[in-house]
Amino acid sequence: MSWLRGVGARLSLALALVVAGALALVYLILVPSLRHRLESARVSQLQRAAQAALVDVRGERAPTDLVDFAHTSTGARVVLFSAISSGGETTLLPQQDSLALGNSSDVVKDPIARRASSTGHVRSGVVVHGDDSFAEVAMPVDRVGSVLLFSLSLKPVVGDVNLVRSRLLLAGVLALITSIAVGFGAASVFARRLRRLERSAERIASGDFSEPVVDRGSDEVSELAAAFERMRGRLAQLDDARRAFIANASHELRTPIFALGGFLELLRDEDLDEATTREFVGTMVEQVERLTKLATDLLDLSRLDAGRLRLRREPVALAPLAQTLAEEFRGVAQATGHPVDAVVEADAAALGDPERALQIGRILLENAVQHTPDGTPVRVVVRGRAGSAELAVEDEGGGIPAERLDQVFQRFTRLDGARSSGSGLGLAIARELAEAMGGTIRLESAPGRTVFTLVLPAAATADLEAIPA
Numbered sequence: 082m083s084w085l086r087g088v089g090a091r092l093s094l095a096l097a098l099v100v101a102g103a104l105a106l107v108y109l110i111l112v113p114s115l116r117h118r119l120e121s122a123r124v125s126q127l128q129r130a131a132q133a134a135l136v137d138v139r140g141e142r143a144p145t146d147l148v149d150f151a152h153t154s155t156g157a158r159v160v161l162f163s164a165i166s167s168g169g170e171t172t173l174l175p176q177q178d179s180l181a182l183g184n185s186s187d188v189v190k191d192p193i194a195r196r197a198s199s200t201g202h203v204r205s206g207v208v209v210h211g212d213d214s215f216a217e218v219a220m221p222v223d224r225v226g227s228v229l230l231f232s233l234s235l236k237p238v239v240g241d242v243n244l245v246r247s248r249l250l251l252a253g254v255l256a257l258i259t260s261i262a263v264g265f266g267a268a269s270v271f272a273r274r275l276r277r278l279e280r281s282a283e284r285i286a287s288g289d290f291s292e293p294v295v296d297r298g299s300d301e302v303s304e305l306a307a308a309f310e311r312m313r314g315r316l317a318q319l320d321d322a323r324r325a326f327i328a329n330a331s332h333e334l335r336t337p338i339f340a341l342g343g344f345l346e347l348l349r350d351e352d353l354d355e356a357t358t359r360e361f362v363g364t365m366v367e368q369v370e371r372l373t374k375l376a377t378d379l380l381d382l383s384r385l386d387a388g389r390l391r392l393r394r395e396p397v398a399l400a401p402l403a404q405t406l407a408e409e410f411r412g413v414a415q416a417t418g419h420p421v422d423a424v425v426e427a428d429a430a431a432l433g434d435p436e437r438a439l440q441i442g443r444i445l446l447e448n449a450v451q452h453t454p455d456g457t458p459v460r461v462v463v464r465g466r467a468g469s470a471e472l473a474v475e476d477e478g479g480g481i482p483a484e485r486l487d488q489v490f491q492r493f494t495r496l497d498g499a500r501s502s503g504s505g506l507g508l509a510i511a512r513e514l515a516e517a518m519g520g521t522i523r524l525e526s527a528p529g530r531t532v533f534t535l536v537l538p539a540a541a542t543a544d545l546e547a548i549p550a
């Protein structure tokens with residue numbers, strides 16, 4: 082029965098079970114309660130009629146007239162019992178029966194009449210004679226225990242209850258059929274929405290991100306569809322980034338490899354003088370260094386993307402780090418005329434990885450030297466803030482256009498937005514390393530001043546004592 086595995090069938094059956102359970106509960110409570118109420122009402126009605134009839138004739142009519150009048154007044158069967166005492170016990174014998182003269186065997190031992198005779202008070206209730214139920218009222222008529230019994234068949238009540246029962250069962254069957262039909266229809270619509278989501282998930286899993294995931298409902302399924310759409314958009318972005326990364330990495334690798342191949346061909350096939358050979362070899366060394374740096378950058382990025390880059394978290398004194406950076410770039414700065422100075426505004430210490438913090442500083446300083454005109458002053462500044470320590474690289478170049486500020490940290494992109502002749506990965510690596518250490522890189526730029534600031538959490542006072550002097 083594979084059809085039962087469907088959401089529509091299961092939900093419709095579940096709805097049918099709920100409706101059936103509710104109807105069964107209503108049936109079990111309503112039908113007995115209705116019968117009891119109708120029987121009690123019939124007994125009360127008979128009791129009032131019997132009392133009224135007895136008041137009208139008491140003391141004015143003979144027993145024969147009393148039974149006939151009571152029967153005519155109430156429409157009930159009326160039986161007059163005489164109480165006969167024998168051996169200390171009282172026996173009730175039918176003396177007159179309005180419906181069965183001389184043949185009242187069915188009520189000889191009537192419990193309602195016996196209780197009224199023994200207590201001397203009016204008694205009422207429902208009794209069963211044969212296959213029928215009767216509403217009965219028994220009233221004492223003298224002090225020796227004689228009783229007048231009023232008995233009224235409850236067949237009309239039973240008929241009404243049976244009619245209600247049959248109508249209730251019919252309504253229940255119709256309600257079950259309707260619930261199954263409505264439940265199956267609604268569940269089928271629900272299942273179709275789920276199948277659309279399933280097809281969308283299969284398209285996304287196969288790498289097709291072109292078609293959006295749309296559901297126009299306002300329930301949990303629409304929320305799931307919205308989550309699928311967000312996932313599709315994110316996966317599409319990641320897929321585009323992956324394709325761009327592969328294309329850019331291939332381009333960056335192909336350029337130095339092509340150059341190396343060309344120079345090797347020239348060295349092998351041409352009879353070159355020593356100066357030209359040294360020039361070619363120097364250029365080849367630069368290309369090899371470029372390849373080495375690119376391979377290192379790609380390895381760092383792959384580790385960062387995979388979350389496998391190991392970073393230490395220890396106190397880092399930023400003032401010595403700034404001095405080290407200035408010394409490392411002093412030779413390059415002299416060649417290009419860039420004055421490079423280290424400025425310590427506050428003796429700040431950060432929590433991070435010393436080697437990676439130095440790597441970020443090198444990237445920022447190299448970026449400032451390479452992308453500013455010769456002779457542009459560059460400063461490495463150490464600052465302390467509330468809860469953070471900062472290492473800033475400032476230059477007095479032309480600045481970065483506002484529309485390019487969001488692009489400078491993208492992979493394989495130069496500050497001017499063109500493809501880099503180098504790896505073009507430095508600032509992207511710097512930002513991801515900073516974030517991996519719990520910090521960030523802040524960029525401020527205007528004509529005549531550009532500042533890249535590495536912001537790291539400040540080291541606690543207890544941690545500062547652990548920094549080597």
